Amino acid sequence: MSTRTVVLKDIRNIFIGIVLSCLLLNSVPGTAQQLNPWPKPIQENKPWARWWWMGNAVDTVNLSAAMQKYHEAGFGGLEIAPIYGAKGFEDRYLRFLSPAWVNTLRFVLHKGDRLDMGVDLTTGTGWPFGGPQVSTEDAATKLVYRIYRLGKGQRLTEAIRPADQRDKKAVLSEVVAFDGEGNAKILTEKVDTQGMLDWDAPQGDWTLYAVFVGKTGQQVKRAAPGGEGYTLDHFSTAAVDHYLNRFDTAFAEQEIGVRAFYNDSYEVYGADWTPGFFTEFEQRRGYDLRLHLPELFADTGDVRVARVKADYRETVGDLLRENFTERWTAWAHGRHAKTKNQAHGSPSNLLDLYATVDIPEMETFGSSDFPIPGFKPGIKPKSGDKPDPVLMKFPSSAAHLKGKPLVSSETFTWLGEHFRSSLSQFKPEVEQCFLAGINHVFYHGITYSPQDVPWPGWLFYASVNMVPTNSWWPHVRGLNTYITRVQSILQSGVMDNEVLLYWPAYDIWDDPKGGMKSLTYHNVEDWLHPATFYRIARALMDEGYGVDFVSDRLLADLQADRGHLQSPGGNRYRVLLVPAARRMPLETLAKIKEFAEKGIQVVFEQLPEDVPGFGNYEQRNRLFKQLIDSLSSATNIHVTPDVVSGLGKMEFMGEPLVHEGLRFVRLKSGGKTIYYVVNHGKEDLDKWIAFNTQSRHVLLMDPQQGDFGWCNAKIQGNQSQVRLQIRTGESLFVQFGDQSSLDGLPRWNYREALDSIIELSNAWKLSFREGGPQLPVDTQLKQPIYWTALPGEAYSSFSGIGVYETSFTLDAIDRAGRYDLVLDDLAESARIWVNDEDAGWIGSVPYQLDISKYLKQGKNTLRIEVANLMANRIRFMEKNHIKWNDYHEINVVNIDYKTFDASGWDIQPSGLQGNVVIRKYRLR
Numbered sequence: 001m002s003t004r005t006v007v008l009k010d011i012r013n014i015f016i017g018i019v020l021s022c023l024l025l026n027s028v029p030g031t032a033q034q035l036n037p038w039p040k041p042i043q044e045n046k047p048w049a050r051w052w053w054m055g056n057a058v059d060t061v062n063l064s065a066a067m068q069k070y071h072e073a074g075f076g077g078l079e080i081a082p083i084y085g086a087k088g089f090e091d092r093y094l095r096f097l098s099p100a101w102v103n104t105l106r107f108v109l110h111k112g113d114r115l116d117m118g119v120d121l122t123t124g125t126g127w128p129f130g131g132p133q134v135s136t137e138d139a140a141t142k143l144v145y146r147i148y149r150l151g152k153g154q155r156l157t158e159a160i161r162p163a164d165q166r167d168k169k170a171v172l173s174e175v176v177a178f179d180g181e182g183n184a185k186i187l188t189e190k191v192d193t194q195g196m197l198d199w200d201a202p203q204g205d206w207t208l209y210a211v212f213v214g215k216t217g218q219q220v221k222r223a224a225p226g227g228e229g230y231t232l233d234h235f236s237t238a239a240v241d242h243y244l245n246r247f248d249t250a251f252a253e254q255e256i257g258v259r260a261f262y263n264d265s266y267e268v269y270g271a272d273w274t275p276g277f278f279t280e281f282e283q284r285r286g287y288d289l290r291l292h293l294p295e296l297f298a299d300t301g302d303v304r305v306a307r308v309k310a311d312y313r314e315t316v317g318d319l320l321r322e323n324f325t326e327r328w329t330a331w332a333h334g335r336h337a338k339t340k341n342q343a344h345g346s347p348s349n350l351l352d353l354y355a356t357v358d359i360p361e362m363e364t365f366g367s368s369d370f371p372i373p374g375f376k377p378g379i380k381p382k383s384g385d386k387p388d389p390v391l392m393k394f395p396s397s398a399a400h401l402k403g404k405p406l407v408s409s410e411t412f413t414w415l416g417e418h419f420r421s422s423l424s425q426f427k428p429e430v431e432q433c434f435l436a437g438i439n440h441v442f443y444h445g446i447t448y449s450p451q452d453v454p455w456p457g458w459l460f461y462a463s464v465n466m467v468p469t470n471s472w473w474p475h476v477r478g479l480n481t482y483i484t485r486v487q488s489i490l491q492s493g494v495m496d497n498e499v500l501l502y503w504p505a506y507d508i509w510d511d512p513k514g515g516m517k518s519l520t521y522h523n524v525e526d527w528l529h530p531a532t533f534y535r536i537a538r539a540l541m542d543e544g545y546g547v548d549f550v551s552d553r554l555l556a557d558l559q560a561d562r563g564h565l566q567s568p569g570g571n572r573y574r575v576l577l578v579p580a581a582r583r584m585p586l587e588t589l590a591k592i593k594e595f596a597e598k599g600i601q602v603v604f605e606q607l608p609e610d611v612p613g614f615g616n617y618e619q620r621n622r623l624f625k626q627l628i629d630s631l632s633s634a635t636n637i638h639v640t641p642d643v644v645s646g647l648g649k650m651e652f653m654g655e656p657l658v659h660e661g662l663r664f665v666r667l668k669s670g671g672k673t674i675y676y677v678v679n680h681g682k683e684d685l686d687k688w689i690a691f692n693t694q695s696r697h698v699l700l701m702d703p704q705q706g707d708f709g710w711c712n713a714k715i716q717g718n719q720s721q722v723r724l725q726i727r728t729g730e731s732l733f734v735q736f737g738d739q740s741s742l743d744g745l746p747r748w749n750y751r752e753a754l755d756s757i758i759e760l761s762n763a764w765k766l767s768f769r770e771g772g773p774q775l776p777v778d779t780q781l782k783q784p785i786y787w788t789a790l791p792g793e794a795y796s797s798f799s800g801i802g803v804y805e806t807s808f809t810l811d812a813i814d815r816a817g818r819y820d821l822v823l824d825d826l827a828e829s830a831r832i833w834v835n836d837e838d839a840g841w842i843g844s845v846p847y848q849l850d851i852s853k854y855l856k857q858g859k860n861t862l863r864i865e866v867a868n869l870m871a872n873r874i875r876f877m878e879k880n881h882i883k884w885n886d887y888h889e890i891n892v893v894n895i896d897y898k899t900f901d902a903s904g905w906d907i908q909p910s911g912l913q914g915n916v917v918i919r920k921y922r923l924r
Helices: 003-024 060-072 099-115 237-251 277-285 289-297 303-334 350-356 393-402 423-435 473-490 505-509 521-527 532-542 586-597 617-631 643-649 656-660 871-879
Strands: 048-054 077-083 118-122 141-150 171-179 184-186 206-215 260-263 338-342 359-365 408-413 440-447 499-502 547-550 559-561 564-566 575-578 601-604 637-639 662-669 672-679 685-691 697-701 708-712 714-716 719-726 731-737 751-759 764-772 779-781 799-810 817-827 829-834 837-842 848-850 858-867 911-923
Touching: 060 099, 077 099, 077 440, 099 118, 141 289, 171 289, 184 289, 206 289, 237 303, 260 303, 277 289, 277 303, 289 303, 303 338, 303 350, 303 505, 338 350, 350 393, 359 393, 359 423, 359 440, 359 521, 393 547, 408 423, 423 473, 423 662, 423 672, 440 473, 473 662, 473 672, 473 829, 473 837, 473 858, 499 532, 532 547, 532 643, 575 586, 575 643, 586 601, 586 617, 601 643, 656 662, 656 685, 672 719, 697 719, 719 731, 751 817, 799 871, 799 911, 817 829, 817 837, 817 858, 837 848, 858 911
Parallel strands: 048 077, 048 440, 077 118, 118 260, 260 338, 338 359, 359 408, 408 440, 499 547, 499 575, 575 601, 601 637
Antiparallel strands: 141 206, 171 184, 171 206, 559 564, 662 672, 672 731, 685 719, 697 708, 697 731, 714 719, 751 911, 764 779, 764 799, 799 858, 817 848, 817 911, 829 837, 829 858
């Protein structure tokens, strides 16, 4: 061959290579989407993680190295959360918001830009908001009161003081006297500076209520150096402004550069008041609360008591939303940043709080039980919580109604016991988030640790330890890739839920018992589970309806449009469903009637009983009754005790696929209808499934391996039927569009009858890398067994990567067939290499992987790199009294918040066990 021919061939090959690279990188207009329908990943498609800075003992060298590892593992961003520090490293601590700390943050932001990683920042340290800038005046405030009894002519002879010495610094606000006839006298101005009351009780028996403005005394929990101090009074605009001013001072006029400021779940304990509350209450509720102190402080079943308390609780919620959440968000916007907020735990309407911020965030706490065969559930506390699919829909509902593209989740909080949580537990748990409308996952989380800290490095006390020292860290990218694929689709469109379910929050507030109502994750059995709302929400989901929740405030923002409720965010709903509600504002009921008159279908479980609250009650009650009476003749209003069946009678049916054991979410994107379908059931599924849409043109996309292909649907009535093959534990995207959206794409291959099973009968080699406390010696095996079944402590105590290798011969390769590698039992995750090519990740049930394109005729090699849990190595350290757990505020505790001790743990099975085979299928 001539030199000229070689050169021309090289030029041609280079040109072809460039073209193919451009196509693969989505660089050629008009072809990228046809060749690969998966969106090109961006920061927010990828999972992010909360990033604990222990003691702020951070430096640029270690930060740079850590961020590089996170980037390589597939993380899209980090959420900085400064907390308490490790003992012995005090000389490395940086004080929060000091010039050195701010410069370090700026380094992280620049590094993030270079790595294409986003950065969020909590507006404080630990939680909740607070710190040294919070004066006693601005600190979280509580209502303190004391009752005195006086008869005719009697005078109070002692100074008016709180009864509890712990409240001795509480400031007197009001003194009001009540007789037995309901008459009240405000006596505040008759109290001198020494607390003595200059007043003689007139005729009758009198009860004096002394109201004080007290302080909870709560300090910031898990505070970092420079972040210690009182918790903020979230109800006070002055306190919030003073608090945020510290950040303005620290950053001066320079751009900060964080994507979002973040607020953790509301954990302000006992704060139920703020100076000026009486004035705020009267302006909002229309009457003087001082004249109703007996009702406010009562704990009886009286209806009047419940009404006054409902007004009090609504006012508290208003102050939190307006004076903190909205004000904080406006401040962040002034800093060219977003806000990300967890509303649960708040004494307010959760939907309204979520609607106020840019990125509403839920938290998944505890672990779920899945009927997936082979699923290994997490270790649960003796008494604890688990993720609730209804609670998880509160932030997504607010986001859908307000058009907020991102809904995030603090994911895997206390998923299981430390060092014993596996990637196989993560996948179905995070899929529950996706099914609830969450599309922006934050792991809980990563603890920053310098490279010179011995294994396991610094760890957070309530985390799944998503850290590079975790034995399964080399496999994290497999899970991250799956999450990225799913989120890239879920973030690409608008959620297509057709039912709006009204949340009767006033029924929660209308309760004569207790004081403020905090709607926490840990007391859902009190405020959420008993409600008819909850029962209906679960029933709707079980029957295949896409549902969002709506509050009174959010309902007022909707518009009727051609038989649909149109939200400001672009979502359209076919029906408004109202569960049984004892209390409903007059304005809400009037709005619902207006919608019905404009053609919106409204289904009541039963008509509401009355208006909430006490102010101007008689007039509001009269108008409410008139409005209720008028509903009997209103069109499009249906009253039925079984609202879900009522939807069916209206010929409005849910998605049939739920009756096959599948779960889904549905979205619209550029004229396409997309279903994300998950099989968390007991059985694999292979059958024709009906979808409530009409299109013959279907694209199937497998987020586990990234495969995709088109298939044809069958139209039957107003539904499309698609053949789905989806094993238990798997998920699938089903996209309906037009023919043009499928041009250039391959056909989807269905597995037909099992053609053969290829047994791997050669010997296996087991070797070890990347772990400790020491690397066990290599060994030969007849067939795979757990390495913990081998004799010797080196095997039983090892946490890291064990490599199982074998070879096999294929006489022929059927390129029209499919070859699935099937592992019998895996502990806990695996990376598969076929003929020295990376074939993919197996990290959750089912333990199967399509390896067809990596096989060749003749001799083949198989390498299975297995990662186990950290548990066995930690057990070894505990048994040998090797110190690893020494922090200033709280050490790592066990799942029941008791002293951590792994010395008595059983050895956790580790490695690969049982048959490893290749199943060959014919394809169609």
